[in-house]
Amino acid sequence: MATPSHGSIFRRRSLLKAAGLGAAGAAGLPLVSACSDIQSSDGSTQVTEGFDFLPQYKEWPLPVEPDLVGEPPNHRSGFLSYPEPAQAIPEPPANSGTYRITVPTWGTPPPSDDSYFAAVQEAWGGTVIELAHADGNTYAETSNQWIQASEFGDGIHMFSWMLGSHPNFRETVVNRFYDLTDILTGDISERWPLLAGRVTEAWGKSVWSKDPEDPESARLYGIPGSLAGGPQNGMYVRTDLLEAADLAVPTTVEEVLEVARAWSDDAAGRWAFYGLDYLTPQWFGLASGNGWAWIDGKLVHNCERPEYTEWLEFRRTVWDEKLIHPDAPAASLDPKELHKAGTTLFHQDGMSYWGDYSGSVTRGEIEGAVVPLGPVAAGGRTPVVFGTADVEGWLFLSKSLSVEQVEEILDVANFCAAPFGTIENQLLDYGIEGDHFEFDAAGVPRTNDHGSATIGGYYGISGKVQTFHTGDPVLVQQRFDYDASVLDHLEKDIFEGIRVEAPAAFISALQTLKDQEADVVYGRSEIADIPAMVDTFLSNGGEDARAPFTDAYKIVNGE
Secondary structure (H helix, E strand, C coil): CCCCCCCCCCCCHHHHHHHCCCCECCCCCCCCCCCCCCCCCCEEEEECCCCCCCECCCCCCCCCCCCECCECCCECCECCCCCCCECCCCCCCCCCCEEEEEEEECCCCCCCCCHHHHHHHHHCCCCEEEEEEEECCCHHHHHHHHHHCCCCECEEEEEHHHHHHCCCHHHHHHHHECCCHHHHCECCCCCCHHHHCCCHHHHHCCEEECCCCCHHHEEECEEECCEECCCCEEEEEEHHHHHHCCCCCCCCHHHHHHHHHHHCEHHHCEECECCCCCCHHHHHCCCCCCCEEEECCEEEEHHHCHHHHHHHHHHHHHHHCCCECCCCCCCCCCHHHHHHCCCECEEEEECHHHHHHHHHHHCCCCCCCEEECCCCCCCCCCCCECCCCEECEEEEEECCCCHHHHHHHHHHHHHHCCCCCEHHHHHHHHCCECCCEEECCCCCEEECHHHHCCCCCCCCCCCCCCCCECCCHHHHHHHHHHHHHHHHHECCCCCCCEEEECCHHHHHHHHHHHHHHHHHHCCCCCHHHHHHHHHHHHHHHHHHHHHHHHHHHHHHHCC
8 A cells, every 4th residue: 555554542632741752844925914824834733533622423224225235435335226215303493594605506496496505405494505506626826815714704625636736724723713613522422413423533534623722622613424335436437438449547657547548639630638636646555645654664745755766757758648538737628528529538536537438428418438447556566546535515604603593504414424225315405306417217306407517506404314335226326346355455544543633834835846747748748857846845944844744643553
C-alpha cells in the first residue's frame, strides 16, 4: 500500500493534550476578521474521536432490510427491488420559519416555485428552506469570501473536499458558524431520532477546537453529510467501443497505455483520455489527500518518491503521443459529453457517473456501456485504490440564529436523514409521482426530465442514517460486487482519528506544485525540471509541514 498503517490506537482526547500537539507549521496570511475572533496563521491538528459531548447514538431500525448486505461504509448494502416505503416520521413538527441556505450547484438551478419544494416543505412540517444556488465549479474558492463576510444566509453547505481551498479553516469554523454542542449533546432521540441514528464517527468528524492545544475547547459545529467509504472515483471505459475495436478491458497501467495507443486516432478526432489528474496517482502507488506516506520510518511526500516521476512521465507520454484530447490543458469542454459521444474512451469521474451513464442509456438518450477499471497498477506493484471513509460534507449554520431557529433547522435535518425505504426519502429523491417521476413496470421510480432538472437541492442539509446502492438491479449488483473487489486494495488512512489542517504556506506550495505538474504533462516544461519543482515545494512550505504531519502520525500510530 502507498500509505501503510499499523492501525489506529488513538482513542482519547487526553493524548493530544499530553503530547502538546497543536498549532504548528509555516506562517501564512491571517484571516480578515473582527479583533475578537480567534486567529492563527498556522495549521492545526484536531482529534475526531473520543468525545463525550456528541449526540448519543441510538440505532434507528431500518424499515426494510436490503437484499445485498455489505459492510458499510466501505462496502455499502444494496436493494435489488424497490420496497414499499414506510413512514419514518409519523408526526412531523409544526414549524413556520423561513431560512436561506447556500449550496453548490452544477448546471441550471431549478425554479424555487416548483411544486417539489412546496411538497417537501409541507411534509417536514412547514419550514421554508430557500436555496441560494452558487456555481459549483468555483464554489470552493469563492465561498471563502462569503463566509468571511458572513454573507451566506442562515447556513452553507460545504463538501469535505472543498476545505483545502480555505486557509485556516478551523478559525473560520469557530469564528463564523453556530456552536451546536449544547443543543445536540446527549440523548436527542426523542426529538431527532434519525439524527441520533447517525453513527458517532460522522459526528466526531464534525468537531473543531477553538484552541488546538486544548482538547477541552473542542465543540460540535457541523451537521454531517453521509458517511461515505470505499472507492469514490473511477476510471470508466466504454466497453462497447473496446468490443468494436477487438480490445479487452485493461488490468494494468501498461495495458491501459497499449489500449490507448491502439484506439486513439488524432487525425480522426478520437482520443483515449481527457482527464488524468486526480485518479491516476493511485495507479503508481502514490498517496491521496495531502500526499504524505510513511515509508521506512519517516514521512515522505509524493513528490519526493520515484513513483511521482513515473506518474508524470506516463502522463507526458500520453500527451506526446496524442492519446489525450488536445483541449485537456484548457479543460474548457465537458468531459462527460465527450465520453458519451465516443470521442474519448476513458473518463475519470465520481462513482455516480456509472449510474448516470446507465440511466441515460435506459432512457434512450445515448448508446453504449461503461464500467470502471478494477484495481490497476504500474510496474507490477500491488494496486492501491483511494477510498478513505469520511463524511461527504457539512451544513454549517450562522452564529446569528437563535436556539429555537437552530432547533427548527435540526427538525428539517432529521427529516432529510431518512434513508432509502422511507416515504420521506422517496419524496426527497424522486419528488411527486406524475410530476417528477413515474413508476416503471418493475415498480421502480424513474425521474422524468422535469424531475431530473429539479431534484437534489436538499442533499446538503443532512446525511442519511445509512446509504445504499439502489435503482437498476443489474447495476446495483455490479456496484456491490465492484466495491467488494476493491476492499483489499483500499488505501489505509495513516491519520485515522485525527484531522490535520495544513499550514497556509504548505497549501500554497502544493497548489504551485500542481500547476507545475500541468506544465510538465502538457509539454510546457520538461521531465528534467521535476527536481527543481520538488525543491521549490519543499523550500516554500513542504519541508516545514513535515514536522506537524509527522507528529500527528506518531500520535495516531504510536510510533
